[in-house]
Amino acid sequence: MNQISLATKQAIWLAVRRGLSPLKTQIPQTAVEWCDEHFFLPEGSSQIPGRWTTQPVQKAILNMMGNDAINIITVQKPTRFGYTKMLCGALWYLGVHKKRSSVVYQPNDQLAKDFVLNEMDPLLPVVPAIQSAFPDWSLNNENNTKKKKICTGFSIDVRGAESPNNFRAMTKQVVVGDEIGAFSINGGEGDNLKVLLKRIQGAAFGKAIFGSTVVFSGDVIERLMLEADAVFKFHVPCPHCGTLQSLEWGDKDSPFGMKWEQGLIGGEAKAASAYYLCKNGKCQESEKRGKIEYRHLPRMESTGRWICEKTSIWTEDGLAFFNEAGIKVKAPRRVGIKCSALYSLNLTEGWAEIVREWLDIKGDPDKLQAFINLTLGLHFDPVNTKRLDHEVLLQRREKYKAQVPNDVVYLTCGGDTQDNRMEGYVWGFTADNRKYLIDRFICMGDPRDSEVEDAVVEFCDRRYQREDGESLNISRVCWDLAGHRAEIVYKLSKRIGLLRFIPCRGASSYGQPVQTMPMQVNKKTGTYIVQVGTDTAKDIFYADIEVPLYEQRAIHLPEDDRICNEEVCKQLVSEIRKPKKTKQGVIFVYDNEGRRNEALDCFNYALAALQVSIEKFSLDLSIYKTEKSVQQAAAASFAELGKKLGAQ
Known part of the structure; x- marks a missing residue:
């Protein structure tokens, strides 16, 4: 028999070792x-x-x-x-x-x-x-694939x-x-x-x-x-009094939770002052005043324990489990864990990072949801699941000093077509994103009648007097075409101006931008068509209607029954979010439950018209002061778009 080479012996030895390794204790x-x-x-x-x-x-x-x-x-x-x-x-x-x-x-x-x-x-x-x-970890073969x-x-x-x-x-x-x-x-x-x-x-x-x-x-x-x-x-002991507690975010009225010094000026200063307030009232009255700092967290966690919210059994290591009396019990077969980033020891700036993230939300519903879902690890219960009282809007109305308040710099219109009328609402926007309802238009009759069509054209050409004497026109219009006389909306766009009067329709899926406008004319209709993210626009309306008057983003309504009567207020708050089961899970969708909602829809379209001007016409409201005419803004935006789209 030929002598076996050393290399062969080594290969055999490695193969045997590999084959026996699963039996190794x-x-x-x-x-x-x-x-x-x-x-x-x-x-x-x-x-x-x-x-x-x-x-x-x-x-x-x-x-x-x-x-x-x-x-x-x-x-x-x-x-x-x-x-x-x-x-x-x-x-x-x-x-x-x-x-x-x-x-x-x-x-x-x-x-x-x-x-x-x-x-x-x-x-x-x-x-x-x-x-x-x-x-085979270093080899690309059948034993090591993606x-x-x-x-x-x-x-x-x-x-x-x-x-x-x-x-x-x-x-x-x-x-x-x-x-x-x-x-x-x-x-x-x-x-x-x-x-x-x-x-x-x-x-x-x-x-x-x-x-x-x-x-x-x-x-x-x-x-x-x-x-x-x-x-x-996870429950951790307070470093001052030893009270076991799970870390909860809380809110400004909570007797414990994440806090910061409210009197400080500026978000950075407030974030830097972040601390956790112990839930023990006696600890809050002590010399330390119940303040837990991020530097205390590693030591707190080292003696923390996981406590079941259902049965009160607890564990420190995930191996041994005990009941409330401290008697060892069997490990549960099915376990759930809930935790938040408040416990993370990987925060470079400690809890200041999380407080800064919260302060940056500033009423934005999308940022709020991201904070609740991703930072706190909690389900987000959407706002607007309960209908607002229209009486609140009636009482919110105010008398304008002129047709258009002094700080409004841009006007848009949202319109809706029904089988027996055409209806539009004019909204004014300020440099700090406040919104004023300016005018309302209704023309009864079959939209196919020339008198109705002419009335829409005349309405779109209206001019409005601002408090300082400046004359403003409606810079852009988005008019709904879905379901009722779409051919009339296309016709009006060609008559009034393809880039000034733009047909629109609601997006077919949730979570879309307020507006999506293609850069080309639709070959079939000969017009542009804007897709409106109606749920996103409604989120903005329902968030901003809660903002106090004269703060940024606030919504203003005129005390004028011709423009904003009780019926209009009812329509503006006609919708609520309701859970809906889909293939992907439960989502919350807006539902008017059969109530009329034209006023809210027209706000969505007016907001989409503004976003078209900002995103497609390079409009920057922040640079326009009240002494500058909005015609200058419109002229600049048209010139910019002309470069992109070419002469129409």
Whole structure:
């Protein structure tokens, strides 16, 4: 027999070692112990690269992800909390240490690919423990792809949840649903949550890890929390009095929560003064006055505990659980976790960052929702779910000193066509974004009659006297074409001016910009057509109607029944947001419940006309003072658009 070469012997030895490695006995470690010893954060995909150190608030969560006694863990998470890094650490711990195969589902295939490229692959060159269990980590072959990592004794698949095919023939010990709030409720094979749990059915230590930021109430995360045996919040002791409490944002009237010095001038000074007010009233009366500073947080968290809001059982490490009396109890099978960025130790400027973010909202509903969802990790209950009282608007009305108040610099009109009339509302805008209802037009009759059409043309040519004597005209008009006599609206656009009288229609989906206007004339109609994000415009109206008069963004209504009577006030507050189930989950949509809403619709179109002028005509209201005529603004904006669109 020929002598075996040294290289062949080494290859045989490595193959035998690899084949026997799944049988190797390892010293049992918890997920936190394993990650703190073996896990690293790579350059490029981590704010603070280097060896992983589990923060106190993360310990119980990470251990629960690896705890065999827990079957389902759901994390309702904020940003800036390190959840994705914990998830990656738990995946490799379950694989390398426990030889459990996993499948990770992202909302779609592209996000699944991004997860591998940005979170999984950067770990491979820097974590020796992964390399020891993944011989092909540096090779691009069938064992190491963007969809699958085949390691010694286990594998990790990463798929998108939008395709039913990605769920088939996928039996694992661990299933992960990342950003599950963005999954479709039904992907074609029934409830997607049940489909996900089918992946681990029959596994000896089956585990499901679900995590997501949240949007509106009624989503899958809320459902999982309701189904959980225990839902935990982190409670930390006050450094002054020792009172255990979960950190809550609160509001200006809350007796505890996040606070700052209100008397300071400027957002930066207020943010820098941020502190947390202890919930213990006696502590607030003490020498320290209950003030907890961000520098206290690491020590507070080191002695914190997770307490269930349902059963009062608690845990410090996610491994041992106790009842209120301190007696050890079984770990719950289904666990929910709720947390916020208030606990994050990764804030460069501490709580000042979060307070600054809050102060920057300034009434913007989109910023408010982002703060509630992403910073506080809470469901956002949209405003306008209760109808405003029209009597409030009637009492809000005021007498203008002239047709147009002195600080109005730009006029637009929103119009609506019905089978028996044409109706329009003129709104004036100031340099600081206040809005004045200026005029109302109604012409009864069939819109196809020439008398009605002529009346609209005459209305659009009206001039209005400002308090300082300046004469203003309606600079731009957006007129609804949907449902009623669209051909008349197109005809009026060609007669009055394609860029001055623009047909519009509401957007078919929610969350669209106030206006979207193509740069070309529609070939079929011979006019421009503006798409109006009506829900976005309504958000602005209902937010700004709450702003006190004479503050920025405030809405002003004239005490003139010809323009703004009781019926107009009713129409302006005719709509509320109502929950609606869709394939993507619950969304809140506006509903007038059969009430007339032409006045509100026309505000939307007038606002869209203003946005067309700003975004397509380069109008900048802030540079126009009351002594400058709005005709100068209009002339400048027309000249700018002429360069873009060419002569019409």
